[in-house]
Amino acid sequence: MAERTIKVIMNGVTGRMGYRQHLVRSILAIRDAGGVPVGDDRIQVEPVLVGRNADKLAELAKQHGVADWTTDLDEALADPSAQIYFDAQVTSARKGAILRAIAAGKHIFTEKPIAESVADGLELVAAAERAGTITGVVHDKLYLPGLVKLKRLIDLGFFGRILSVRGEFGYWVFDGDVIPAQRPSWNYRAEDGGGMVLDMFCHWNYVLENLFGRVEAVTAKAVTHIPERWDENGKAYTATADDAAYGIFELTGNVIAQINSSWAVRVDRGELVEFQVDGTHGSAVAGLFGCRIQPRAQTPKPVWNPDLPTDQDFRAQWEQVPDLEDYPNGFRAQWEQFLTDVDAGRPHSYDLAAGVRGLQLVEAGLRSSDEGRRVEIGQL
Structure with missing residues (x-):
């Protein structure tokens, strides 16, 4: 059995939803279960925690055995081994961070609303299409x-x-x-x-x-x-x-x-x-x-x-x-689908365009x- 590791930059995991559902009940649960099975192989995950509060990030990393954390998003995005950027920040901060992640060549998985307006959402869709980025929006x-x-x-x-x-x-x-x-x-x-x-x-x-x-x-x-x-x-x-x-x-x-x-x-x-x-x-x-x-x-x-x-x-x-x-945790189930889509290089069913329709x-x-x-x- 071959194991492939996908490193996930997780921005906003000190918040309630980002921490409970996406970090603990999804990514860490997948990691602790040995990854996502794909045929005879497995996709393992490695989170990188990003946020504004260094003390909270350090405590979360220590509590959950996470090796990497930073308050500098650009530093995390500069890591070529990190393939996915996830955003659970406040809505007003989301568009700018996602655009930076797309420019850095990352695939995008994000909470919604994906932006504050349809125009901003369409800008994200266009940027992702130009970059050939696989995108996903949480449809829990x-x-x-x-x-x-x-x-x-x-x-x-x-x-x-x-x-x-x-x-x-x-x-x-x-x-x-x-x-x-x-x-x-x-x-x-x-x-x-x-x-x-x-x-x-x-x-x-x-x-x-x-x-x-x-x-x-x-x-x-x-x-x-x-x-x-x-x-x-x-x-x-x-x-x-x-x-x-x-x-x-x-x-x-x-x-x-x-x-x-x-x-x-x-x-x-x-x-x-x-x-x-x-x-x-x-x-x-x-x-x-x-x-x-x-x-x-x-x-x-x-x-x-x-x-x-x-x-x-x-x-x-x-x-x-x-x-x-x-019935597994819904957030985890969609994470597993998105990870397998990224691994296979195929579009995810619920992409940024779906997020725009919500807006x-x-x-x-x-x-x-x-x-x-x-x-x-x-x-x-």
Whole structure:
């Protein structure tokens, strides 16, 4: 068995998502498992940690047995043995760093949004195409067990003709005055790249696009429900970014999707995100892990009667889709796919162009909210 090592420059791994999901649960998990099997060979990984805080980087490197770290991105990019650049920084810092990495001849894997505008995203796509760079954008929600089960139902024709999709996402993020907030304060400052639409419409675009159809038009309302929050140092600040967004998305095939996204909602559902899909032959409700179904033959016939309490337990009338396979961490699963694509020299399915389509939906959603109208989305 031959082993090939791919060195990965990881920028922004001192942040929550970069550290937990990408460093610990993906790259280090792959490394500690002996790499990714490819036929009779294996692809091993070697991370190089990059960030602004030398003390945090040194501590992470010591804790996890990582040999290389630096606060100098250009120094890391100058290493010819490093093939991949990964970015999990704040959105406002992403475009410039990715352009430098492309110029240095690196393949790109990045969190989203890939930039702050469609124009900036197209600039990244053009630079990568000129350089012949393999690019990937994190599409983690497609790998959630609940959505994997939902995709299987679609492929099997369970729904018949799909009519509509309804999504509920979010939870209560404390404002930080008495109880510390569980999300970084920059998420609620537009000037730092925060905002629910910018954060989540990129996700909803690839979920809708890959499961149900391309988004052709959007009607959205973005709001800031909590106007004042407190940062990590206990200092009050004005929340300049939207903390909730309510959208109606028109998809190819006349499918209508409605998705509510909010950091100011208390959860009364099975999971933090749930999608209900209704079709002529059946319906399903999928979350992060579970997926419940109700086929046409088992659909009840409720009758509206406001004078009597209902005698039906509606939730008990749904069946769970069984686990027919093992479901790995979604971030790790996509990392493994990207590593094998780089090793083979082939394009990755979810590239920078997919990231630009997410930004298209962001810009259309914000325009819809600002102008109070439906906005059509052209095909790139």
